[in-house]
Amino acid sequence: MKRMTEAQLSELEQDFNAIRDQVVADLGERDATYIRRIVRLHRTLEVAGRITMPFGFIPPVFVGATLALGLSKIIENMEIGHNVMHGQYDWMNDSSLHSQSYEWDTVCTGESWRRTHNYEHHTYTNIIGKDRDYGYALLRLDDDEQWRPRHSLQFINYILLSVFFQWGVGLHELESERIRRGEIRVKDKLPFLKDFFRKGGRQAFKDYVFFPLVTLPVAPIVLAGNIGANLIRNLWSSTVIFCGHFTQQAETFTEAECEGESRGHWYLRQLTGSSNFTGGKWVHLLSGHLSFQVEHHLFPDLPAHRYPEISEQVQAVCQKHGLPYNTGSFARQYGSVLKRIAAFSLPDRIRTRLPALSMAHAT
Amino acid sequence: MLAREKPSKALRWLGKQLFNRENPAAFFDPLLESLNPMWVRGYTPARVEQVLKETAETKTFILKPTQRWSGFEAGQHVNICTEIDGRRHTRPFSLSSSPVLWQEQGVITLTIKRLPGGLVTNWLHDRLEVGAVLGMSDAFGDFLIPEPAAPVLFIAGGSGITPILSQLETMATQDYRAPITLLYFVRTHEDVIAGSQLNALAARYPALTLNIVATHLGASPRYLSDKDLDTVPGLKARKAFLCGPRGLMELAEHLLRGRGIRQSDIHCTFFAAPSAGLSDQAVGGQVQFTESSLEVGSQGDANLLEIAEAAGLSPRYGCRMGICHQCSCRKTSGTVINRLTGQPSGRGEEMVQLCISVPQGPVSIEA
Known part of the structure; x- marks a missing residue:
């Protein structure tokens, strides 16, 4: 990471604070109208998907219904749930859009998400050993973690994680790697597991039992469509999230670097540990504006639809301080994620000798 | 908090299973709201039917809450939720109409004075239009007409008359059998809220003695004094109800206690502007x-x-x-x-x- 003096960091802090203050001062009806429109879009898609799914014996209807339900889940998880739970709309004082009471349409409970994502991941972003989102304690994505033989097959793990992403996210707080290492006991995690099974049970009951049962003659079609919708959401959200921190340019940090850090250093770490990808309006909406991961990590509680608007200002601050602003096309960023997963599945002595993977040097 | 529906146990279970919320109907609210805001289930909607001008600074809003609203007793208040520039604001207001009006015609009234610099009251005055829909809470408050009937002394100041209007209307309708005196303090006669309504009440309801006092006519203000209390027959046996600015309430309470009226017989309620004086820096x-x-x-x-x-x-x-x-x-x-x-x-x-x-x-x- 670029070294900056305390004075430079303090200037960086002021520059980013200025962007933040300007948006906060401008929050109002436009943001409320925006998020309510998205909520209506979600409800419309979900109702449409559920109603048309039983007619899925007509192939085009099946495709349409599955897509509608899949999109509704993506929008609810990414643009509504994730962002609302960050407190982006708390200022509206609307209890249906409040961070602490929102419960989203996925296996992971809102409570667990607020702890592991809002607090741990967003406070300790990319600090190896503290940010458990880094590789999800499943993948080796950095040479700070020692290579082990099981890492050679981590690409398979990655694919499995993507397919069952909502279950993986739901189980994240179990900290299975620490249980394996004997640092904590399963018993300590019983309250978490109870919540996990309750919420996971609900999600499975709704999509795989309730809606197929109420449409009994066509139950297999509804079941297949619901599985398809969940799969679409899982693959997409996993892909978006991996593009956010695991591109080859995204930096990692050690605990020592971040001890007692200033707000300026925190900004710097958020900036250099995140990566954006470009795309059309719909790409941004469906990614919950995590395509502006840099802006999101700098300002996690500003309404996400504001990120495209402040992107230029953020880039100007980066330029002023000679800092990288990590962005690229979706294909390029995702390609570099896949490369990173592949590269670090190899022992370092082989990895560093392969020219094709030379970009994947240790950070 | 706004009034929320309490769905049955089975519905709550289904809501949790299907929509991750206790009230399954509220899942559809964003869609219902755009069709007709009165169909919303997540809170109690109330439509503005009419807006009447009382004084230069005071308006009465006639609202029609959805039928499932639980009603109120005279002297109670409701929280009203408005959305101003994307933010929801909740403020308590006294109901100024009689519960009979709600029971018979399904409407209620709020009589609201502008607070200088107040965000919500000024918005209600300037921006709220007939046909708009507000969020409303259940009624609350224990500023209630004494049961069984006992002699009553109301002391009101300015917009503090609003819960008392509701009580007087209700007492007149019930033909409440005990002497009632209202001492109503206003700055000038232009500031009298619901003056004609009060006079009509006094005319048709002989138990009511009405005394409207303008405080700012002469060179020096004329506040509540022992002389005013001397005009109230059988003062000692009265239950006192005070509603108005903090200064008036404190003065009234002091004078009444001096006359040997027990604390338990003095009922206060007030929604006054916050006491000024805190500087911006004071934390x-x-x-x-x-x-x-x-x-x-x-x-x-x-x-x-x-x-x-x-x-x-x-x-x-x-x-x-x-x-x-x-x-x-x-x-x-x-x-x-x-x-x-x-x-x-x-x-x-x-x-x-x-x-x-x-x-x-x-x-x-x-x-």
């Missing part, structure tokens, strides 16, 4: 943590999270720097300064982040 104050029944004082710019922890509470928290919203709690009253923006909050009920909120004067927190 610190008494903090009440309602769920833990704990009250502690704070000085300087200690934030609510630090204050709670110093008091031995352990509220949920995360980053302690205003990022993660783990520590957000409901503030029920009082003003806090946001440490990040330096901006003061509103006085009403809203969520605040404990770790960046510094109390300014007394604050109540649900924690």
Whole structure:
């Protein structure tokens, strides 16, 4: 990471604070109208998907219904749930859009998400050993973690994680790697597991039992469509999230670097540990504006639809301080994620000798 | 809080299973709201039927709440929720109509005076139009007509007349069998709210003695005095009901206590403007943590999270720097300064982040 003096960091802090203050001062009806429109879009898609799914014996209807339900889940998880739970709309004082009471349409409970994502991941972003989102304690994505033989097959793990992403996210707080290492006991995690099974049970009951049962003659079609919708959401959200921190340019940090850090250093770490990808309006909406991961990590509680608007200002601050602003096309960023997963599945002595993977040097 | 429907147990279960919420109907609210806001199930909607001008500064809003609203007793209040520039604001107002009007015609009235500099009252006056829909709470408050009938003395000041209007209408309709005196203090005669309604009441309801006092006619103000109380027959046996600005209420309470009226016979209610005097820089104050029944004082710019922890509470928290919203709690009253923006909050009920909120004067927190 670029070294900056305390004075430079303090200037960086002021520059980013200025962007933040300007948006906060401008929050109002436009943001409320925006998020309510998205909520209506979600409800419309979900109702449409559920109603048309039983007619899925007509192939085009099946495709349409599955897509509608899949999109509704993506929008609810990414643009509504994730962002609302960050407190982006708390200022509206609307209890249906409040961070602490929102419960989203996925296996992971809102409570667990607020702890592991809002607090741990967003406070300790990319600090190896503290940010458990880094590789999800499943993948080796950095040479700070020692290579082990099981890492050679981590690409398979990655694919499995993507397919069952909502279950993986739901189980994240179990900290299975620490249980394996004997640092904590399963018993300590019983309250978490109870919540996990309750919420996971609900999600499975709704999509795989309730809606197929109420449409009994066509139950297999509804079941297949619901599985398809969940799969679409899982693959997409996993892909978006991996593009956010695991591109080859995204930096990692050690605990020592971040001890007692200033707000300026925190900004710097958020900036250099995140990566954006470009795309059309719909790409941004469906990614919950995590395509502006840099802006999101700098300002996690500003309404996400504001990120495209402040992107230029953020880039100007980066330029002023000679800092990288990590962005690229979706294909390029995702390609570099896949490369990173592949590269670090190899022992370092082989990895560093392969020219094709030379970009994947240790950070 | 706004009034919420309590769905049956089975519906709550289904709501949790299918929509991750207790009230399954509320899932459809965003769609229903765009079709007809009165169909909303998540809170009690009330449509503005008519707006009447009472004085230069006071308007009466005639509202039609949805039929499932639970009604009220004379003298009670409701919280009204408005959305101003994307933000929801909740404020209590007295119901000025009689419950009979709600029972017979399904409407209620709120009589609201502009507060100088007040965000919500001015918005209601300037922007609220007939046909708009507001959120409404269940009625609350114990400023109620005595049962069984007993002699009553009302002392009202300015817009403090509103809950008393509801009570007088109700008493007249019930033919409440006890002497009633109203001492109504206004600055000038132009400031009398519902003057013709009061005169009509006095005319058709002989038990009521009406005395409207203008305080600012002469060179020096003429406030409530012992002389006014001398005009009330059988004062000692009266139940007193006070509603108005803080100064009037304190004066009235003092004079009545001096006349040997018991504290338990003096009922007060007031929604006055906040007492001015706190400078922008003054921070610190008494903090009440309602769920833990704990009250502690704070000085300087200690934030609510630090204050709670110093008091031995352990509220949920995360980053302690205003990022993660783990520590957000409901503030029920009082003003806090946001440490990040330096901006003061509103006085009403809203969520605040404990770790960046510094109390300014007394604050109540649900924690």
